Amino acid sequence: MTVGEHAGHEARANSGTVPGGLQVSQDGYTLNPITSITTGGAPAEFRFTVIGPDGTPVTDYQVAHDKKMHFIVASRDLTSFQHVHPSMAPDGTWAVGLSVPKAGSYRAFADFVPKGKQKLTLGVDLQAAGDYRPEPLPHVSRTAAVDDYTVNLAGNLVPGQASKLVLTVSKDGEPVDDLEPYLGAYGHLVALRAGDLAYLHVHPEESDEAGPEITFVAEAPSRGDYRLFLDFKHEGKVRTASFTATATLSDGHAPSATHDHTH
Numbered sequence: 001m002t003v004g005e006h007a008g009h010e011a012r013a014n015s016g017t018v019p020g021g022l023q024v025s026q027d028g029y030t031l032n033p034i035t036s037i038t039t040g041g042a043p044a045e046f047r048f049t050v051i052g053p054d055g056t057p058v059t060d061y062q063v064a065h066d067k068k069m070h071f072i073v074a075s076r077d078l079t080s081f082q083h084v085h086p087s088m089a090p091d092g093t094w095a096v097g098l099s100v101p102k103a104g105s106y107r108a109f110a111d112f113v114p115k116g117k118q119k120l121t122l123g124v125d126l127q128a129a130g131d132y133r134p135e136p137l138p139h140v141s142r143t144a145a146v147d148d149y150t151v152n153l154a155g156n157l158v159p160g161q162a163s164k165l166v167l168t169v170s171k172d173g174e175p176v177d178d179l180e181p182y183l184g185a186y187g188h189l190v191a192l193r194a195g196d197l198a199y200l201h202v203h204p205e206e207s208d209e210a211g212p213e214i215t216f217v218a219e220a221p222s223r224g225d226y227r228l229f230l231d232f233k234h235e236g237k238v239r240t241a242s243f244t245a246t247a248t249l250s251d252g253h254a255p256s257a258t259h260d261h262t263h
């Protein structure tokens, strides 16, 4: 990480690091959709490649979190989210069955590590044809329901600072203490910033406990609203719990971009 000698809180919070997922092309790698997405009914095959610095599809990837490719598709209004794992043909074409729930504008993220390189998240817009009815961002909430499960969120996102988020899973009012590992962890959290869908993939703290709490350390790149998507696995099924959270400075003493009262 390169940070200037004079770097303080301000520089850290606003360093040149652009959050992931905002660019279709970065470090010589380009996300290249081949097909489009469709709504309703049976999943249709969605295909894409990642074009490498030499102009041909990348075929050499490193496994990260059990997979060579993590592919996320979220509606631009942040009310729909899917995290899938495509498979790659020998020529570097990735394919996955995909159906989006409604027409409209979507952002797809490819989260991967080219062999011997840094992890990358590239993003591309996809459109599902039809009558588009965008929904407002769901209200800020510390509770999310999915099927018979309730997930509670404790902790706050703090702009430019790492902070702890604790997610607690219960089912029918009882804490779930037998979560199943999914992709090498008891939970995976993706945060998308409202406004531009900047992408943060947050990893849980190491834990031997299979719930009900899953602890993450997240760093929001800025103030604002984020939509959080927690994937967890229980009784053989992966479910996603979604929250809207706001990153704000927790109190008047937290570092700010323009003032620092403590020095």
Ligand SMILES: [Cu+2]
Residues within 6 Å of the ligand: 067, 069, 070, 071, 083, 084, 085, 183
């Ligand atoms: Cu994944």
